[in-house]
Amino acid sequence: MLFKPSRRAVLAGAATLAAPRALIAQSAAFDVDVVVVGAGAAGLAAARELQALGKRFALIESRDRVGGRLHTDVSLGAPFDAGALYIHWAERNPWTEAGRALGVELRSDRGGGGGPFRLFENGRPVPDSERGKRRAAFRALSRALDESQTAPDVSIVARVAEFGPDVVAAASGMTRLSLGEEPERVSALDYARLWSGEDLLAPAGYGALAERFAAGLPVSLSTPATAIDWSGPGVVVTTPKGAISARRAIVTLPVGVLIEESVRFAPRLPDATLAALEGLEMGVLAKIALRFDGARFDVPANTDIFEVRGPRVTYDFECWPFERDIVIAYLGGDHARQVVGLGEADAVAHVLDVFATLVGPEARRRFVAGRMRGWIDDPHALGAYSHALPGRAGARAALAQPVAGRLWFAGEATGGQGGDFGGAMTAGGAFLAGRDAARAAAMG
Ligand SMILES: Cc1cc2nc3c(=O)[nH]c(=O)nc-3n(C[C@H](O)[C@H](O)[C@H](O)COP(=O)(O)OP(=O)(O)OC[C@H]3O[C@@H](n4cnc5c(N)ncnc54)[C@H](O)[C@@H]3O)c2cc1C
Incomplete structure (x- = not known):
């Protein structure tokens, strides 16, 4: 089922977008049973579940691709996962089963043992x-x-x-x-509270796995929700392509997007939901990929090189993952916010400089191209993943509470199952949360 603007929206044009509430109040019929907002791990899992349950649903996504923070970037010629890489606690992670069902290769780790590492402090090897x-x-x-x-x-x-x-x-x-x-x-x-277990890797990419999982799902891309009206008996989601009315909505917007309030809820969300959002924040884990011409600088594949510069700055250079000619620099927290703020060209130049101080100046000559995935600069995510603030460990449970029996918030922020949020922050947890929300929204 491909999402199409409702007939009312087409007929009434801008007036419908401005006043979906009045229109839906006049009609008992909904376009679909459930509207799913966002086609990342949670949204895709919810949609697959609704499909399996035989429900009428619409799946809308603001980007021009599915997967959200699951994305395999191929722009440098050597693929790398710009977002999630590890299939954490694989023994109970639904992405393991999904990957196997799709015939996707899954490996227990990069080099059979996690790979060697080197440790530097201010450019000097640590004794x-x-x-x-x-x-x-x-x-x-x-x-x-x-x-x-x-x-x-x-x-x-x-x-x-x-x-x-x-x-x-x-x-x-x-x-x-x-x-x-x-x-x-x-x-x-x-x-x-976070779960632990075995980690698996998909050499072709976790993002590529999500894309294959989504194949055939009716998703409307480049369709951002701008408002969600839950004042009537159901929900009306406004988009630039028209309004969708549904009995229920599953909202998988990242916490960063919810906090920014770029999607307007009418009426405003209940105090308990708003308080839950105040207890959560998005962290920043940036990946800056450096493509080289095949040179290896005497660094074996799958080596992590750490460089510590003072108490607040650590770089992790993951070298030649899957034997590819790339190095992925990982930066986190306030340091990542600062470097991402430089913009892609300067950020790439900066991490190349740091890398060259560790492996030698030859790195500058053998460098081909770089790519920054900062996530905090991405309006569809506004951060990497959510953490609870000190004193606010109950925030995930509060956000997971359905609103008025017709709005479910699901995603990594509520990641887990059955009231256990140990899957938070992860693509596996988002899948479980999306699937559970679909089961709940499909009832009754
Ligand atoms: C650098 C990095 C490394 C990570 N590493 C790992 C890892 O190794 N293992 C792991 O399990 N997890 C990891 N994660 C976390 C993991 O990627 C996320 O937890 C998970 O993908 C989130 O899924 P989600 O469905 O909750 O959110 P998202 O994937 O963000 O999906 C939400 C969707 O909503 C869309 N959207 C936004 N605004 C609108 C709008 N207005 N209207 C409609 N749609 C909208 C977004 O475009 C997005 O597609 C990592 C994340 C990052 C950034």
């Missing part, structure tokens, strides 16, 4: 004695965070402060590169 100290700090950090499930809802920094400056430094590097945020702005309890 073995220092590396041992850092490893011990990471072990202490891991223990402290594991125990946070039963600790008060404080920030990660507050949680680990008593273990000394080495552990605080480890926490800082970890939260920046895995959560995309500074440790003082992340709830340790929210982090401790």
Whole structure:
């Protein structure tokens, strides 16, 4: 089923867009049973489930492609996942099953063991004695965070402060590169609840897997929702192509987009939902890909090179993933916000410079092209993924509460299943949340 503007919208043109509420109030019939807003992991999973349940649905997406933060970028000739890469906790991740059903190759990790790594500080290799100290700090950090499930809802920094400056430094590097945020702005309890398990990789790309999963789904691309009216018996979603009326809506907009309020809800969302959004923030994990001409600078494939520059700046250069001629620089938190703010050309030049100080100036001569995927600069996402603020670990559960029996918020921010939000931040969690929302919205 391809979404088409409703007949009313076509007839009434702009007037319909301005006044969908009055129009829907006059009609008991809806265009569809459920309208799904956003065709990322959550929206695609919801749509597939609605299709399986035989429901009439519309799936709208503001971008000119599906997948959202699941996107395999091929613009440099060597594909890389600009968003999600790892199929986390693969044993219960629905993307594992979806990949296998589609005959997609899945591997347990990049090089069989996670790959080697090198550690630098201000351009100088970190000596073995220092590396041992850092490893011990990471072990202490891991223990402290594991125990946070039963600790008060404080920030990660507050949680680990008593273990000394080495552990605080480890926490800082970890939260920046895995959560995309500074440790003082992340709830340790929210982090401790996240699921863990085996990670799988799709060499052809996690984004490419999502695209194959979406094949054949009736999705209306380049169709942004601009307003969602839930004042009547159902929901009316306004788009530049017309309005869609539905009994229910599944809203998979990223938290960044919801916070920005570029989609207007009428009436305004209930206080509980707004309070939930106040408890969440989007972190930034930027990827800047550097394409080289085949030179390897004596760095084996699948090596991670870390460069630490002071307490707030860490670069992770992932070299030659899947033996491809690219290096992906990962930057997180405020440092990522700063570098992304430079714009693509300057950001690429900057990380190339840093990389060259680690592997030698030859890197500048053998460089071909670069690409920045900053996510915070992407109006369809406005960040990488959501974290709960200290003291706000209940925010995901509150956001997952359906509104008036006709609006469901689903996505990585509510990622998980059955009231357990351990799948938050991930594409697998978004899939589970989208599928559950579809089952709930299809009932009755
Ligand atoms: C750099 C990076 C690395 C990551 N690494 C991993 C990883 O290794 N493993 C992992 O599991 N997860 C990872 N993630 C997180 C993962 O990508 C997300 O959790 C997941 O893809 C989110 O899915 P979603 O459906 O909730 O949101 P999205 O994928 O953002 O889908 C929401 C959709 O809504 C659309 N939209 C926005 N505004 C509108 C509008 N007004 N109208 C209609 N549509 C709209 C968007 O374009 C988007 O397609 C990573 C993310 C980033 C950015």
